[in-house]
Amino acid sequence: MSSGHLLVLGASILWMLLCMRFWYAIDREHTWQRRFIAIAAGLGGGLVYVIGVMMLEMLKDRAPEPQGGAEIRVSPRPAEDPKKDVK
Numbered sequence: 426m427s428s429g430h431l432l433v434l435g436a437s438i439l440w441m442l443l444c445m446r447f448w449y450a451i452d453r454e455h456t457w458q459r460r461f462i463a464i465a466a467g468l469g470g471g472l473v474y475v476i477g478v479m480m481l482e483m484l485k486d487r488a489p490e491p492q493g494g495a496e497i498r499v500s501p502r503p504a505e506d507p508k509k510d511v512k
Contacts, residue, residue, distance in 0.1 A: 429484075433477030441470040 444466030451458050
């Protein structure tokens with residue numbers, strides 16, 4: 426696992442821990458609020474991970490260009506003689 430993946434995983438876990446801190450702060454009488462916070466922790470952590478991995482894929486190095494004497498040159502097509510088409 427690369428360092429980028431570890432950072433994304435760490436950010437996801439940090440989000441869940443932050444949500445769980447609010448979950449513990451909410452009184453037990455407010456069960457629906459606690460449930461919404463728990464759902465937000467799971468969904469938010471998953472979204473942070475998925476978006477982070479997608480961004481890592483976008484930032485990956487592209488394939489290197491061929492090295493050495495492999496140059497490709499394109500020259501323009503020669504102009505056609507307009508007198509040839511006359512009959």
